[in-house]
Amino acid sequence: MSSQVSSGAGLSPAMMAKDLLVAGILAAAIFGTTLGFKTETAVGGLSLEYKMGLAASSIAIVVVGRLLLWLTLWRKGPGTGSASSVADSVFNGVVSLFEGRTKILGIAALLFALVFPFLPFADRYWIDLAILILTYIMLGWGLNIVVGLAGLLDLGYVAFYAIGAYSYALLAHYFGFSFWMCLPLAGILAAFWGIILGFPVLRLRGDYLAIVTLAFGEIIRVVLLNWYQFTGGPDGLSGIPRPTFFGLPFKRGEGNFADVFGLDYSSIHRIIFLYFLILALALLTNFVTNRLRRLPIGRAWEALREDEIACRSLGLNTTMVKLSAFAIGAMFAGFAGSFFATRQGFISPESFTFIESALILAIVVLGGMGSQVGVVIASIALIGGFEFFREAEQFRMLIFGLAMVVIMVWKPRGLVSTRIPSIFLKEKKAVSSDMVAQGEGH
Numbered sequence: 001m002s003s004q005v006s007s008g009a010g011l012s013p014a015m016m017a018k019d020l021l022v023a024g025i026l027a028a029a030i031f032g033t034t035l036g037f038k039t040e041t042a043v044g045g046l047s048l049e050y051k052m053g054l055a056a057s058s059i060a061i062v063v064v065g066r067l068l069l070w071l072t073l074w075r076k077g078p079g080t081g082s083a084s085s086v087a088d089s090v091f092n093g094v095v096s097l098f099e100g101r102t103k104i105l106g107i108a109a110l111l112f113a114l115v116f117p118f119l120p121f122a123d124r125y126w127i128d129l130a131i132l133i134l135t136y137i138m139l140g141w142g143l144n145i146v147v148g149l150a151g152l153l154d155l156g157y158v159a160f161y162a163i164g165a166y167s168y169a170l171l172a173h174y175f176g177f178s179f180w181m182c183l184p185l186a187g188i189l190a191a192f193w194g195i196i197l198g199f200p201v202l203r204l205r206g207d208y209l210a211i212v213t214l215a216f217g218e219i220i221r222v223v224l225l226n227w228y229q230f231t232g233g234p235d236g237l238s239g240i241p242r243p244t245f246f247g248l249p250f251k252r253g254e255g256n257f258a259d260v261f262g263l264d265y266s267s268i269h270r271i272i273f274l275y276f277l278i279l280a281l282a283l284l285t286n287f288v289t290n291r292l293r294r295l296p297i298g299r300a301w302e303a304l305r306e307d308e309i310a311c312r313s314l315g316l317n318t319t320m321v322k323l324s325a326f327a328i329g330a331m332f333a334g335f336a337g338s339f340f341a342t343r344q345g346f347i348s349p350e351s352f353t354f355i356e357s358a359l360i361l362a363i364v365v366l367g368g369m370g371s372q373v374g375v376v377i378a379s380i381a382l383i384g385g386f387e388f389f390r391e392a393e394q395f396r397m398l399i400f401g402l403a404m405v406v407i408m409v410w411k412p413r414g415l416v417s418t419r420i421p422s423i424f425l426k427e428k429k430a431v432s433s434d435m436v437a438q439g440e441g442h
Contacts, residue, residue, distance in 0.1 A: 016067075016070050019066065019070070020063055020066055020067060020070075023062055023063055023066045024059060024062070024063045027058065027059040027062040027063065028055075028059050031055045031058040031059055031062075032055050032059075034398060035051060035054050035055045035058055035398075036050065036051055036052050036054070036055035037049070037050060037051070038051055109376075110283075113279055114279075116130060116275075117130075117272045117275055117276075124268060124271055127268075127271050127272065127275050128271065129383075129384070129387055130275060131271075131274055131275050131278055131343065132383055133379050133380055133383045133384060134275075134278045134279055134282050135278055135336055135339065135340065136359070136360065136363060136379045136382075136383050137282050137375060137376055137379045138278065138281055138282040138285050138332060138335070138336045139157070139161065139332075139333060139336050139360045139363075140360055140363040140364050140367065140375035140378070140379055141282070141285045141286055141289055141332065141372060141375055142157075142285060142328075142329045142330075142331075142332030142333050142336070143157050143329060143333075143360050143361065143363075143364050144289070144329075144364050144369070144370065144371075144372070144375055145289060145292075145301070145325055145328055145329040145332075146325050146326060146329040147361065147364050147365075147369060148364055148368075148369035148370035148371070149293065149298065149301040149302060149305060149325065149370055150301040150304050150305055150321070150322065150325035151301075151304060151305030151306075152201075152209060152322065152325060152326070153206065153207075153209050153210045153213070154209075154210075154213045154326075154329075154357075154361075155210045155211075155213045155214040155217065155354070155357055155358070155361065156197070156213035156214050156215070156216040156217025156218070156220075156357060157213075157217070157329070157330075157333060157357050157360055157361070158217055158221075158352045158353070158354070158356040158357040158360070159193070159197075159216055159217040159219075159220035159221070159352070159357075160190040160193060160194060160329075160330035160333035160334055160337070161333045161334075161336060161337045161340070161352060161356065162220055162221065162224060162337060162349070162351075162352035163186075163189060163190045163193050163220065163330075163333075163334060163337065164186040164187065164189070164190045164333060164334030164335060164336065164337025164338045164340075164341075165186075165337035165338060165340050165341040165347050165351075165352070166224060166231060166237070166337075166341075166347065167182065167185060167186040167189045167190070167334065167337070167338065168182040168183070168185075168186050168240070168337070168338035168341045168342065169237045169240050169341045169347055170230070170231070170237070171185060171186075172240060172241050173237060173239075173240075178241070178243075178244070179241065179242075179243040179244070179338070179342050180243070182338055183335060183338050183339075186334040186335065186337060186338035187331040187332070187334040187335045187338075188331070188334075189334060190330045190331055190333055190334025190335075190337065191327040191328070191330050191331040191334065192327075193330060194323075194326040194327040194328075194329065194330025194331070195323050195326065195327050197213065197216050197326055197330075198322055198323040198325075198326035198327070199323070200212065201213070201322075202318075202319055202322060205308070214354070214357075217354060217357055218354065220352075221349050221352055221353065224349040224352070225349040231349075232348075233349075234348065234349065234350075235348070236346055236347055236348025236349070236350075237346065237347055237348075238345065238346045239345070239346075240341050240342060240344070240345050240346065240347070241342070242270065242342060242345065243273070243274075243277065243342050245257050245273060248260055250267075250269050250270035250273065252265055257269055257273075274339075274342075274343055277339065278339055278343075281335055281336070281339060285332045285335075286372060288328075289372065290372065292328070297321070297324055300316050300321045301321060301324075301325055302370075303316065304316075304318060304321050304322070304325075359382070362378070362382065362404065363375055363378040363379050363382055364378075365408075366378040366381075366382070366404065366407055366408070366415060367379075367415055367416060368411075368413060368415055368416035369413075371416040373416050374415050374416035377415055377416065378415065382400075385399075385400065385403070386400070
């Protein structure tokens with residue numbers, strides 16, 4: 001509708017009234033149900049509280065905002081500066097400013113990450129938040145191998161996360177293995193299950209592949225939930241051993257970490273150690289992924305993503321290409337799962353629901369599929385945004401969903417849509433969404 005106005009049709013009162021009516025109806029359907037009613041704990045159960053004033057205010061804001069768009073941006077002629085074009089020009093200007101300086105920015109980000117726990121404002125809350133963000137960065141980089149590089153839509157990635165967590169917890173519980181012994185085993189077991197998932201889906205693509213991977217994630221969660229004698233079922237597993245610093249525990253008493261290094265005991269020592277541990281695991285994931293992208297297997301992943309039939313006609317074994325993507329992506333999820341188990345000290349199937357897979361996939365898609373930097377930006381924005389709007393209560397998920405819609409409408413290929421090919425003939429040439437769109441138009 002806005003495109004008709006931008007193409008020179010002028011400001012039509014009838015069209016504007018119709019659009020405002022539709023916007024008001026949609027806003028009433030959304031906000032009337034989400035904000036107009038709220039359950040409150042009362043004696044004997046729950047009571048329903050009506051907040052029609054809040055819902056009416058939200059509907060009015062939507063209609064007035066839509067009217068302002070009609071009266072300002074959408075009434076202009078073609079090419080005079082729509083909201084999307086202005087935002088795109090600003091964003092592309094920022095991207096071009098940092099192009100060619102990625103190495104310097106990477107070193108600066110690494111230095112900041114190394115000194116972050118020792119900054120004056122970095123208390124336990126901020127370090128815990130940084131640990132959570134780094135965990136999702138690692139998960140995003142692992143899923144980026146499957147979705148971003150190989151082009152295989154995986155909605156059950158949280159299953160490998162759960163396998164890594166339960167592998168460490170069960171091996172430590174039944175066999176007394178330490179974290180450093182269980183860490184590689186958790187990755188190997190998760191990679192093994194990635195291969196098991198890969199075999200049934202070799203001939204599937206698109207929506208069918210998404211449905212099967214979603215079912216796999218639910219199967220793993222239901223098995224963990226119902227195998228009570230082995231996994232603890234809904235009660236979960238508690239008392240999971242904490243990692244040590246080369247055998248030095250972070251507990252009170254003689255022979256602990258603080259005692260050996262002559263420090264005053266503080267519980268923050270363990271939090272800082274966990275921060276550097278997940279930072280090292282995330283950097284390992286990034287290093288291995290970037291190295292694999294430059295190897296023949298990485299180029300085979302990208303060929304599979306672009307055109308599977310052409311990939312097969314070139315003589316590439318698509319079976320091995322798919323299985324390698326599933327296995328390596330699952331391995332990093334297993335590493336992250338074992339870290340999650342040792343950090344929490346308690347795990348249960350409720351920690352590995354479908355919403356976790358959806359969140360990790362959202363990080364990869366919003367950041368830009370195939371972009372390592374995009375995953376970092378999206379993780380900071382989404383996970384940090386959750387904490388920033390924590391006080392907003394019921395508005396938090398509403399704001400989160402609205403932000404995702406805006407980003408995907410504004411940048412359909414993700415925040416970082418410019419991608420440098422892994423192999424080139426004469427000179428590097430970035431592949432952006434604009435170039436792709438022009439190619440599709442011709």
